[in-house]
Amino acid sequence: MTHFDSDHVDDDGERWDEPDVKRCQLRYEDRADTDGADWTRPMDRALELAARGPGSSRCNPNPRVGCVIVSDGTVVGEGYHHGAGTVHAEVEALRDAGDAARGATAVVTLEPCNHTGRTGPCTEALIAAGVKRVVIAQRDPNPQASGGVQRLQDAGVEVVTGVRSDDALLLNTDYTFDMEHSRPRVVWKIASTLDGYVAAADGTSKWITSEQTRKQTHEMRTGYGAIVVGTGTVLADDPHLISHDPGAGQEYDGPLRVVVGTRELPSGLRVLDDIAPTLVMPTHDPAAVLTALHDRGIHRVLLEGGPTLAAAFLAADLVDEIDAYVAPVLLGAGKPAVGPFGAMTLAQARRFHRLGSGDAGPDVQIIATRRVEPWMVAARRVKDRRATRTSGQDHGNIHDLGNTRRRGTGVHRNC
Numbered sequence: 001m002t003h004f005d006s007d008h009v010d011d012d013g014e015r016w017d018e019p020d021v022k023r024c025q026l027r028y029e030d031r032a033d034t035d036g037a038d039w040t041r042p043m044d045r046a047l048e049l050a051a052r053g054p055g056s057s058r059c060n061p062n063p064r065v066g067c068v069i070v071s072d073g074t075v076v077g078e079g080y081h082h083g084a085g086t087v088h089a090e091v092e093a094l095r096d097a098g099d100a101a102r103g104a105t106a107v108v109t110l111e112p113c114n115h116t117g118r119t120g121p122c123t124e125a126l127i128a129a130g131v132k133r134v135v136i137a138q139r140d141p142n143p144q145a146s147g148g149v150q151r152l153q154d155a156g157v158e159v160v161t162g163v164r165s166d167d168a169l170l171l172n173t174d175y176t177f178d179m180e181h182s183r184p185r186v187v188w189k190i191a192s193t194l195d196g197y198v199a200a201a202d203g204t205s206k207w208i209t210s211e212q213t214r215k216q217t218h219e220m221r222t223g224y225g226a227i228v229v230g231t232g233t234v235l236a237d238d239p240h241l242i243s244h245d246p247g248a249g250q251e252y253d254g255p256l257r258v259v260v261g262t263r264e265l266p267s268g269l270r271v272l273d274d275i276a277p278t279l280v281m282p283t284h285d286p287a288a289v290l291t292a293l294h295d296r297g298i299h300r301v302l303l304e305g306g307p308t309l310a311a312a313f314l315a316a317d318l319v320d321e322i323d324a325y326v327a328p329v330l331l332g333a334g335k336p337a338v339g340p341f342g343a344m345t346l347a348q349a350r351r352f353h354r355l356g357s358g359d360a361g362p363d364v365q366i367i368a369t370r371r372v373e374p375w376m377v378a379a380r381r382v383k384d385r386r387a388t389r390t391s392g393q394d395h396g397n398i399h400d401l402g403n404t405r406r407r408g409t410g411v412h413r414n415c
């Protein structure tokens with residue numbers, strides 16, 4: 001089994017995209033408030049609560065958010081977001097706190113929203129409840145909901161930002177990516193021979209990789225909002241593209257099946273059955289596909305297409321990550337994993353950074369990212385911090401909030 005290894009992203013600093021790294025370091029620092037109070041412990045509790053939420057997927061496009069209300073060093077209210085359409089974390093925590101919220105501090109993992117979506121603005125709920133201070137981990141990257149900090153300050157509420165911002169980002173990496181780029185993050189899955197073929201010259205492709213790889217790649221589909229293939233793959237392989245069997249009478253909640261291309265699809269194909277929804281998009285434009293998926297609240301897609309579709313996404317530089325399974329098999333001829341995408345010289349090659357690698361039964365898995373994303377740097381910093389804590393330099397206990405207002409050292413107030 002391969003695990004993401006954040007060590008790889010900074011082992012070789014020269015290969016990094018420096019502007020990206022600097023930008024995220026500026027944006028995701030931890031800070032304390034003007035009184036020198038340290039809000040990291042209650043924020044750790046808010047992060048713990050947030051992690052109970054369902055996370056973003058096709059059925060829940062909302063981020064995971066947690067909130068605690070602290071009054072005189074004591075937690076008087078807690079809440080987290082249970083999924084799209086339900087109340088936000090702040091509102092749940094305020095309800096839990098009741099009158100104790102007046103004059104208290106709300107510690108929340110995401111900037112309170114300042115808009116009316118499926119629910120009302122959290123800023124107004126916090127102001128109406130009379131909280132005197134709001135401590136925030138991550139600014140909301142959703143342009144429609146942002147502006148919460150400004151609204152709170154305008155109403156006279158003290159705002160502290162950037163507390164445990166790395167940890168908060170790690171809770172919502174796909175959501176954040178999608179909001180910042182207005183498109184989902186694209187992971188291209190490859191299952192190929194050692195010499196880069198995904199099918200033999202006669203078209204046979206079952207099975208190049210091992211049973212373990214097939215099981216692993218099937219299971220990983222559940223983590224995506226959509227699986228994208230081209231009409232060529234559908235016509236050649238008749239894939240089903242579901243992540244799991246929903247069971248009789250149950251509604252399927254796995255990734256949306258998306259078929260891209262202008263070739264006509266005969267009825268009877270497995271991808272067109274009524275077990276799960278399928279979006280057929282008669283286009284060759286990857287950007288248009290991703291915009292349509294973004295508009296459906298999908299933050300992460302799995303590209304499982306053949307060489308033509310993969311080449312189109314690579315030509316548009318819209319492959320963010322590669323999850324490759326390479327079998328110790330040679331074919332010498334056949335269908336390559338990717339067709340020509342415009343790289344005529346080595347200087348035009350698409351280069352990726354290795355994130356992790358490992359065994360998948362007899363096969364090898366390699367995970368590579370096109371760019372060093374802010375969450376990768378955040379992962380490294382969180383790992384370093386935890387290592388420091390384990391080595392005894394930080395005795396923080398998230399359940400012990402008694403010292404919360406006496407431990408801080410920084411005096412930044414950043415809004």
Ligand SMILES: Nc1nc(O)c(N)c(N[C@@H]2O[C@H](COP(=O)(O)O)[C@@H](O)[C@H]2O)n1
Nearest residue numbers: 065081088089112113117118119142145
């Ligand atoms: N601050 C905050 N707390 C929560 O618990 C949240 N779920 C969010 N989400 C933000 O609001 C948008 C969704 O709004 P609706 O649930 O449709 O009302 C979401 O995109 C985030 O920006 N924020």
